Amino acid sequence: MKDKKSVSGELGFSDLDSHHQALVEKILRKKRGGDYSRRDALKLMMATGVTAATASNLFVTGGQAMAQTPKKGGSVRFASSLHGPDDQLDPPKFTSTIDYTRGRATYNSLVQHANDLTPQPELAESFEPNADATEWTFKLRKDVTWHDGSPFTADDVVYSMSRHQGEDSTSVIKSVMASVDEWKKVGPHEVKAILNTPNADLAVLLGMFQNKVVKDGTTGDGIGTGPYTMESFEPGVKSVHKRNENYWRDGSNLDAIEITGITDPVARVNAVIAGDMDLVSLIEPKAFRQVEAAGNVTLLSAPAALQVGICILLNTAPGNNPDFVKGMQFIQDRERIVNKLLKGKGTIGNDTPISVAHGTDFCSELPQREFDPDKAKFHFKKAGISTAELFVAPVAPGIEDVSLLAQANAAKIGFDLKIKKVPTDGYWGAVWMKEPMNAVTWNMRPTANSQMAIQFAPGAEWNDTYWNNDRMGELLSLSLAETDSDKRHAMYCEMQTLIHEGSGMVIPAFSNINDAVANNIMGIPKVPLGQIGGCEWPEFIWLA
Amino acid sequence: MMAQMVLRRLGIGFIMLIVVSIIVFIGTSILPGDVAQIILGQSATPETLAALRAQLGTDQPLYIQYLSWLGNMMTGDLGISKAGGATIASLIGGRLGNTMMMAGIVSAIAIPLSVALGLWAAMHPGTWLDRIITFCTLSLISVPEFFIATILVLVLAVELHWLPSTAYLSGDETFWQLMKSLAMPLITLVIVVSAQMIRMTRAGILNVMSSPYIEMAILKGVPRRRIILRHAFFNAIGPIVNVIALNLAYLVSGVVIVETIFAYPGLAKLMIDGVQTRDLPLVQACAMIFSGTYVALILVADVASILSNPRLRQPK
Numbered sequence: 001m002k003d004k005k006s007v008s009g010e011l012g013f014s015d016l017d018s019h020h021q022a023l024v025e026k027i028l029r030k031k032r033g034g035d036y037s038r039r040d041a042l043k044l045m046m047a048t049g050v051t052a053a054t055a056s057n058l059f060v061t062g063g064q065a066m067a068q069t070p071k072k073g074g075s076v077r078f079a080s081s082l083h084g085p086d087d088q089l090d091p092p093k094f095t096s097t098i099d100y101t102r103g104r105a106t107y108n109s110l111v112q113h114a115n116d117l118t119p120q121p122e123l124a125e126s127f128e129p130n131a132d133a134t135e136w137t138f139k140l141r142k143d144v145t146w147h148d149g150s151p152f153t154a155d156d157v158v159y160s161m162s163r164h165q166g167e168d169s170t171s172v173i174k175s176v177m178a179s180v181d182e183w184k185k186v187g188p189h190e191v192k193a194i195l196n197t198p199n200a201d202l203a204v205l206l207g208m209f210q211n212k213v214v215k216d217g218t219t220g221d222g223i224g225t226g227p228y229t230m231e232s233f234e235p236g237v238k239s240v241h242k243r244n245e246n247y248w249r250d251g252s253n254l255d256a257i258e259i260t261g262i263t264d265p266v267a268r269v270n271a272v273i274a275g276d277m278d279l280v281s282l283i284e285p286k287a288f289r290q291v292e293a294a295g296n297v298t299l300l301s302a303p304a305a306l307q308v309g310i311c312i313l314l315n316t317a318p319g320n321n322p323d324f325v326k327g328m329q330f331i332q333d334r335e336r337i338v339n340k341l342l343k344g345k346g347t348i349g350n351d352t353p354i355s356v357a358h359g360t361d362f363c364s365e366l367p368q369r370e371f372d373p374d375k376a377k378f379h380f381k382k383a384g385i386s387t388a389e390l391f392v393a394p395v396a397p398g399i400e401d402v403s404l405l406a407q408a409n410a411a412k413i414g415f416d417l418k419i420k421k422v423p424t425d426g427y428w429g430a431v432w433m434k435e436p437m438n439a440v441t442w443n444m445r446p447t448a449n450s451q452m453a454i455q456f457a458p459g460a461e462w463n464d465t466y467w468n469n470d471r472m473g474e475l476l477s478l479s480l481a482e483t484d485s486d487k488r489h490a491m492y493c494e495m496q497t498l499i500h501e502g503s504g505m506v507i508p509a510f511s512n513i514n515d516a517v518a519n520n521i522m523g524i525p526k527v528p529l530g531q532i533g534g535c536e537w538p539e540f541i542w543l544a
Numbered sequence: 545m546m547a548q549m550v551l552r553r554l555g556i557g558f559i560m561l562i563v564v565s566i567i568v569f570i571g572t573s574i575l576p577g578d579v580a581q582i583i584l585g586q587s588a589t590p591e592t593l594a595a596l597r598a599q600l601g602t603d604q605p606l607y608i609q610y611l612s613w614l615g616n617m618m619t620g621d622l623g624i625s626k627a628g629g630a631t632i633a634s635l636i637g638g639r640l641g642n643t644m645m646m647a648g649i650v651s652a653i654a655i656p657l658s659v660a661l662g663l664w665a666a667m668h669p670g671t672w673l674d675r676i677i678t679f680c681t682l683s684l685i686s687v688p689e690f691f692i693a694t695i696l697v698l699v700l701a702v703e704l705h706w707l708p709s710t711a712y713l714s715g716d717e718t719f720w721q722l723m724k725s726l727a728m729p730l731i732t733l734v735i736v737v738s739a740q741m742i743r744m745t746r747a748g749i750l751n752v753m754s755s756p757y758i759e760m761a762i763l764k765g766v767p768r769r770r771i772i773l774r775h776a777f778f779n780a781i782g783p784i785v786n787v788i789a790l791n792l793a794y795l796v797s798g799v800v801i802v803e804t805i806f807a808y809p810g811l812a813k814l815m816i817d818g819v820q821t822r823d824l825p826l827v828q829a830c831a832m833i834f835s836g837t838y839v840a841l842i843l844v845a846d847v848a849s850i851l852s853n854p855r856l857r858q859p860k
Contacts, residue, residue, distance in 0.1 A: 077712070079807070084817035085635050085826060086583060086627035095585055170596040172587045234638060235628045236817060237809040238712075262710060262807040266694060271807070274701040274709040425820055428586045429577035442586075461589045 070523055070542035075256035079268055080531075081282035083261025087235035090220025091212040092163050092171035097281050097531045098261055100209040102233075105241045105257055105538035107212035107224035110138055110157065111203050113534065115526040116359055117446050119203035123152070123213055123225065127206075133198040133481055140189040144248045146215055147222075147229045154185040159216040161193070173210045175461055176450055198481035201447045208446060209535065227252030227539045236261070241538070253523075253542035272297050272516045279521065281531035283514040285343045285398060291516045298519055301345045301512045304528040305355040305444040305451065308337070308346075308396045308511055310403075312504035313436050315466040319504050323383035328437075329369055330376035331409050331417075332402075332508035341398040341405065345514055349507035352496040353455060354448050357510070357528045360485070361448035363493035366500055377413040387416040388437060393427045396441035397511040403439065433464050440464060444529050448492055449480055456499055465504030472498050520544045550847065557839035561832060568831040569610050572824055578602055579626040579822040600626050613825060617832075623825035627818075632829045635814065640833070642713070643810040646726065647795035650733045655788055658738040662745025662784075667772055669750060677742065684739040693732045693805045700728065711808040729806045733799060737791040744787040748780035755779075782849030782856075789845035797834035 080098035088099045091107065110124040121127070124138040144152035161183040164171040171177070179202070182194045193202060205211070215223050222230035225248070228241035238260035243252045262268040262280070269287045271277040273294045283291055283299060291299045312319040312328060319325060329351055338346045347355055350369055354362050380386065392403045403419050410417040422431055431438050445451040453476050454460060458468040472495060479491040499505065515532045517524065523541045527534025580596040581588055597603040616623055622632035665677045684692075701709035707727050717725065752758060753776055761771050800812035815830035817823075850856045 079710075084627075084821065085625050085630065085814060085823060086817075086821050088628065090629075093583070095583070095587075167591070168595050168599075170584070170592050170599065172584065174592055175587075175589060234809075235625075235630050235635065236814065237638065258714070260712065260807065264804050264807075267697070267710065267805050267807060270697050270702050270709045274697075274705065276701075276708045276710050276712060426575060426577040426582070428588065429581040432586065462586070 070253045070540075071544070072253050072542070073255055074543035075254055075258070076278040076518075076521065076541070076543070077258045077260065077276070078279040078532075079260050079262040079271060079277045079281070081261070081265070081268065081280075082263060084236045087233075088220065089222050089230070089233060091160070091210050091214060092169070092173070093220070094209050094212075095172060097535060098259060100530055100535035101532075101538060102230075102239055102241075102259055103209055103212045104226070104535050105228040105259070106222060106226045106230055107214065108144075108226050109207055109211050109213065110140075110161075111206040112536070113204070113207040113446060113527050113529065115528075117204060117527070117529075119207060122207075123157070127203050129200060129202070133200040133202075134195045136193040136195070136202050137186070138191050138193070140191065141248065142189050144225050145246060146225055147244065148215075150215075152213075152225055153188050153216075154191045155216045157191050157213055158183045158185050160213045161191075161211070164210070171210060173208060176205060176208070176445075176454065177211075197477055200480050200483065201449055204446045205450060209530070228257060231256075251539045253540075257538055269516065272518065275518070278518045279515065279532055279537070280517075281515045283516050285341065285345065285514075288343050288345065288514070296519055297516045300515045300517060300524065300532065302526060302528050302533070303347055303355070303357050304510065304513045305353065305357045306396065306511045306513060307349070307353055307441050307507050308342075308399050308402055308509045309349075309353075309440045309442075310390065310506040311432070311438050311440045311464045312506065313433075313464075313466050314504045316436050318383070318385050318388050319436055319465070321383040321385065323379040324385050324388070325504055325506075327376045327379035327383065327385075327415070328388075328406075328506050330372045330379065331406050331413075331415070332506060333371040333405060333409055334369075334508045335371070337398070337402055337405065337509045341401045342509060342511055345512040346397075347510045347512075349509045350496075350500060351503075351505055351507050352499045353442065353451050353505070353507065354492070354496055355510045357444065358448045358451065360489065361492045363489075363496040365493060366496055369500070371409075373409060373413050376410075377415070380413070380415050386414065387418065389418040389420055389435075391420045391422055391431050391435040391438040393422045393424045393431065393439060395424060395427060395439055397514075398509075399439045399441070402508060433462070446529055449476060452476065452495055452499070455505075456495075456503060467499075467503040469498055469502060546847070546850070549850075550843065553843050553846070557836075557843065560839060561835050564831060564835045565614070565828055566610070568827060569606075569613075569824065572819060572822060572827050573606055575819070575822060577822060579824070582821045583627055602626065609824065613828060617828075622829050625818075625823055625826050627821035627823040627826070632825055635826065636811065636829060636833070639809050639811050639814050642808065643796055643799075643812070646729065646733070646799070646808070646810065647792065649726070649730055650737065650795055651788075651792055653730070654734045654738045654741065654791075657734070658741035659745050659784070661738075662742045663749065663772065663777070665742070665746045666749035666753070666776075667769060674746075677746075681739040681742045684735055685743070688801075689732055689736045690801050690805060692735055693728070693802060696728055696732060697805070709806075711806040713809070729802050729808055732802055732806075733795065736802075737795065741784075741787055741791060745780075745784050748783045749776050752776040752780045778852050781852040785845045785848045785852075786842070789841040793834075793838045793841050796837045 082096050083098045088094055091103055094100055094103055108123045110122060111119040111127060112122040114120050123141055123144060125141050126139045127136060129136045140154060146152060163169060164174050164177040179195050179197050179199045180193050181196045184192045184194060186192050214220055222233060227244055227247050229244050231240040231242045233239040238258055241257040243255055262271055265284050268280045269290060272280040288299060291297055312325050314320060334348045338348055350366055356362050390403055392400055394400055407417045407419055432440060454462055455464060456467060456472055457476055458470060458473040475491050475495045479488055482488045482491060513531055520543050521541050522544050525533035525536045525540050527536050579600060579602055580593050584592055613623060624631055625635055661677055665674045668674050697709050700707045708725050711725050711729050713725060749772060758771060758776060761775060797812055800816055803810040803813040811830060815827060818826035818830060
């Protein structure tokens, strides 16, 4: 240690005592990918009395130390925000964070998402489309075995993937996977997907939670190829997972993982602060301060395309009047929503479902729609409408407050926005797509195309504002076959502009995904598709 | 005479269970959305809904679903959870044990404690001690249990780190660890149920104390302590036992808030989850257990009060 210091002339991370190491780590972890700022350096200088140059060196060496090889051993407890007797081990039926997380611990997919959502090989060691993206070939790994010892083959893949198709399928992602006509076994370790429409994004879709591969003929009995074996599973109580000693790649650093649920948000925050839980998902904005003030936990906040949205049905009054929709869009005080209601943990929305989290397909060129009461007043007046009713259930973070803010701002321009609060229970069947104006959210999809197709393709099952635009439909399929990145971006921009101008969606903001984890947990991925790094953490985390 | 009464009450209890099951069945069915819609949630399409309903058998008319449930129930088959696919027996098994353990420990602490405190207060009415007990019980009756629970967590778990904040059971803990994990919900529930039982014990005894035969005993110079323990207590036992029975039934079926706050896997939470997913067989099974508990406990309470009061044995 001593001579290292004299060589570099600077204090390095390894020279610090454990308390100061923890401090550096905390600052680095808070940034999660971003660079440390001057304020962080100042904070560290104040705490340790080092110079600015040393502070910067500490961050660099600290970052290196943190990127070190993961340690093996230890166990963690994770509490999700929702669980019950309907907890699932059968991937096509996965609907909640706790299912996704158990799925990630137990099974593998053909393809997995990197932090930037590009598809990476998992059970498929290579995957390639043909020239017009109507046929995909997947070469499978040969060294993979199931938890019961039997070898993994193409039959397992064909069986698992075909479960999203056909009349009897009750798969949650049946419509997302509808572009595949048939899964075909080519060899013992090679399969082909035959498509009915070109889809250059198929590999990305295969990383979705529900696309985990199960053993041929099984319906999710907990036998997987994944990093942890299922020790016990009680729906609505907990599950215990032990390290898979025969895992086919490096991973599964922990000895054991226990997964449970704490539905009460206050109890969940208390549990992680008190150290009873190591990871908890979904922290509400009003608890941010409590989590940040606690020294032993880190608040993870990842930008995501989690809509805080309002659907206005265009096929019925008042939404059938385009000026009414414009009025509702202009009355949203977007900056205030992000800064005050979401406490800064969110991004401003532009009435399209695509956010910066979608990467290059996000259209930053599209002018931002601002809060403009005068324009709202003008449009409401032109529409000749002075009152409307909005159905709200707490389906998205802050959505109730967003409605109340809109109500207050509408009152100032003489518009009477009535808020009807309804329970989440039964909301998707009884209110959504039925009441003329209702709160909505959508899980972030891995591709901008699937995100828009699900909600805005003409005649789509879940076209929840009943907006049917032929050009939109045309672009959705054209863009999937487009391989030139500039042309592709132009198409995505045109689609976002169409939605921004014509659909009945009001999306004033996107919420970040907010979770809390104990400070000694390292290696959390940053996939923005779900809680705690897209529920990808079981394979990657380790304890410092 | 006694046996006849018990048999008759059991018969009525059985009919009541059937009526409750019909009411619960209808009640759960008229909620918006069915189990298929809840499972698929936002991702439901008419096609997948129809396929799932056919798989679950929920596309059949309600009365057929009810009769087939009743038939299975009579043969001891609780059925399969529509929402998750696990057997109801396996879902309920462990949780019933948890609920009974919690209810058992709470009543073992709370019943002697409250009867003793109630008696004590009744022996010294109007004294400072009585006033303190009355003040505390009245305040605690008025405070909702989630408030007590949250305050306890903040103080004992988050600030002082003495006790865990959740009643998480890993299944392999020692007795001491088990007690530690259960401590917080136990304290909350003891506080909640004791307050009512103390009030009732005190009021019941003071009520009897104003009757002529107690006056007679006082005039004859019997010491107050002896009057209460020998004469008043046994005559007041009827209402006290009934309050205890109701509180016990509450401990089995009504502690959903405490279960939620401490993430304790008990039966009450299971029933709420069942209602939220419109899981009819699960809701029915829980409802039967809860109603059965009420019927049994109230029967026991009635028998106890008859035994303690010979006058009730004679039909008027």
